Amino acid sequence: MYDKGKIIPGIIVFVCLLIFPILYNSGSAGVLPNPEKPKDQKECVKDKQYMRTTHMQLINDWRDEVLREGNREKVVVQGKKYDKSLMNGCMTCHTNKKKFCDECHVYASVYPYCWDCHFVPKETI
Amino acid sequence: MRILYPFLAVLALVLISFVGAKMPGGQSLFGVVIPYLAFFAFIIFFIKKIIYWAKSPVPFRIPTTSGQEKSLPWIKQNKTDCPSSTGGVIGRMFLEVFLFRSLFKNTKTDVEDGPKLVYGSSKYLWLFGLLFHYSFLVIFLRHWRLFTNPVPSFVTKLELADGLLQVGVPVLYQSDIILLLALTFLFLRRVIRPQLRYISLASDYFPLFLIMGIGITGILMRYFIRVDIVSVKELAMGLATFKPVIKGDIGVLFFIHLFLVSCLMVYFPFSKLMHMGGVFLSPTRNLANNNRMVRHINPWNDTSIKPHSYAGYEDEFREFMVNAGLPVEKELPPAAEEPPAAEEDKPAE
Numbered sequence: 001m002y003d004k005g006k007i008i009p010g011i012i013v014f015v016c017l018l019i020f021p022i023l024y025n026s027g028s029a030g031v032l033p034n035p036e037k038p039k040d041q042k043e044c045v046k047d048k049q050y051m052r053t054t055h056m057q058l059i060n061d062w063r064d065e066v067l068r069e070g071n072r073e074k075v076v077v078q079g080k081k082y083d084k085s086l087m088n089g090c091m092t093c094h095t096n097k098k099k100f101c102d103e104c105h106v107y108a109s110v111y112p113y114c115w116d117c118h119f120v121p122k123e124t125i
Numbered sequence: 126m127r128i129l130y131p132f133l134a135v136l137a138l139v140l141i142s143f144v145g146a147k148m149p150g151g152q153s154l155f156g157v158v159i160p161y162l163a164f165f166a167f168i169i170f171f172i173k174k175i176i177y178w179a180k181s182p183v184p185f186r187i188p189t190t191s192g193q194e195k196s197l198p199w200i201k202q203n204k205t206d207c208p209s210s211t212g213g214v215i216g217r218m219f220l221e222v223f224l225f226r227s228l229f230k231n232t233k234t235d236v237e238d239g240p241k242l243v244y245g246s247s248k249y250l251w252l253f254g255l256l257f258h259y260s261f262l263v264i265f266l267r268h269w270r271l272f273t274n275p276v277p278s279f280v281t282k283l284e285l286a287d288g289l290l291q292v293g294v295p296v297l298y299q300s301d302i303i304l305l306l307a308l309t310f311l312f313l314r315r316v317i318r319p320q321l322r323y324i325s326l327a328s329d330y331f332p333l334f335l336i337m338g339i340g341i342t343g344i345l346m347r348y349f350i351r352v353d354i355v356s357v358k359e360l361a362m363g364l365a366t367f368k369p370v371i372k373g374d375i376g377v378l379f380f381i382h383l384f385l386v387s388c389l390m391v392y393f394p395f396s397k398l399m400h401m402g403g404v405f406l407s408p409t410r411n412l413a414n415n416n417r418m419v420r421h422i423n424p425w426n427d428t429s430i431k432p433h434s435y436a437g438y439e440d441e442f443r444e445f446m447v448n449a450g451l452p453v454e455k456e457l458p459p460a461a462e463e464p465p466a467a468e469e470d471k472p473a474e
Binding site: 049 | 167168171172175176179180181182183269270271272273274275276277280281284285291293294295296351352353354355358359362363365366367368373374376402405424
């Protein structure tokens with residue numbers, strides 16, 4: 001083998017880059033998200049799997065309907081009325097941003113821009 | 126056929142993982158076993174290939190330059206295009222690896238009315254090649270958000286920058302769009318230009334389709350047929366800490382994406398994609414043009430073979446040469462046949 005002095009360090013740097021997550025975590029998967037569920041409510045506007053994967057699009061659609069089309073008609077699911085609103089809808093049950101929203105968002109490194117306009121509920125300010 | 130077969134091959138891979146991930150045990154096969162095997166195969170075969178290449182002797186410097194070589198003091202040298210020092214070579218390699226300087230110098234040849242042969246600069250391949258590679262790099266680094274906990278701040282910042290336009294929810298990453306656009310260009314380029322189409326092989330189209338497949342499944346997962354990202358991250362974290370668990374309902378699209386990535390990793394070291402490592406070993410880029418300053422000794426020379434000068438050669442064969450009537454520089458020493466000439470030659474011994 002020729003140019004060992006350059007090729008071997010090169011390979012080491014390359015492999016270290018590839019296995020960066022393995023080195024960075026060093027075997028610990030960290031804390032798993034555990035969003036606090038509302039105690040007195042069992043149902044949401046959609047089923048659990050839908051909410052887990054697609055809640056952001058639902059909220060985004062609500063924003064467009066309410067703010068851009070002026071359609072504030074309430075969402076009725078199984079006879080129950082929900083405000084199409086983050087603060088007056090979602091957060092009436094899921095009251096705590098830190099203990100509910102941020103749990104998974106921080107875990108998955110998602111920083112939605114809800115809070116560019118909305119005030120964070122008081123308890124976390 | 127050279128386009129259709131690779132396309133069908135990628136389609137088959139999609140189908141295999143689509144069906145496979147739905148079978149019992151398929152999720153752990155496509156989510157854990159195959160990705161692990163593929164990742165370690167990638168590392169091992171990548172290194173093997175580099176070592177194999179490194180075993181080839183370093184050739185005599187090949188001065189393929191587009192600049193003035195170091196010459197007389199009053200002739201200005203082009204220090205990056207025709208470097209004569211290590212620093213210059215580092216500069217040239219930097220431009221090559223990070224900015225694809227060779228592609229920047231691409232030219233096109235056309236025949237115009239006349240007929241007249243014209244040459245012009247052609248920057249499209251350079252531009253789209255650069256866009257493709259950098260988008261791919263950004264996407265690769267961005268994926269570390271799923272493999273690290275807590276997520277390092279540089280990954281978060283990269284994501285923020287990539288989604289700066291804040292289009293839609295989840296925010297659109299520019300790199301996703303640029304990657305697919307660039308791939309489309311790189312594909313169309315091979316299909317539309319007759320010369321390129323003629324020289325393009327199945328192994329040129331396959332990686333394009335495969336990476337397109339990866340990009341499309343990734344985009345679908347983020348914006349359209351959505352998967353549960355928290356379960357995905359739990360699996361990814363499990364893989365990165367060697368304690369893989371599959372929890373929750375992840376969605377089959379994720380397994381298709383992961384299988385295509387695994388295929389890419391296995392295919393990589395055996396294909397043209399190895400230019401990733403190979404670019405560093407390009408002899409026309411990584412050797413200084415100092416042919417006239419540094420003596421090149423072939424590394425395969427047998428050191429037990431000593432130099433043999435003409436004088437030594439004649440010393441060895443003088444008698445035979447004289448016998449054969451060949452001219453010699455030094456006459457035979459006076460032997461018994463010619464005793465009278467003896468005194469002349471003696472001191473020369």
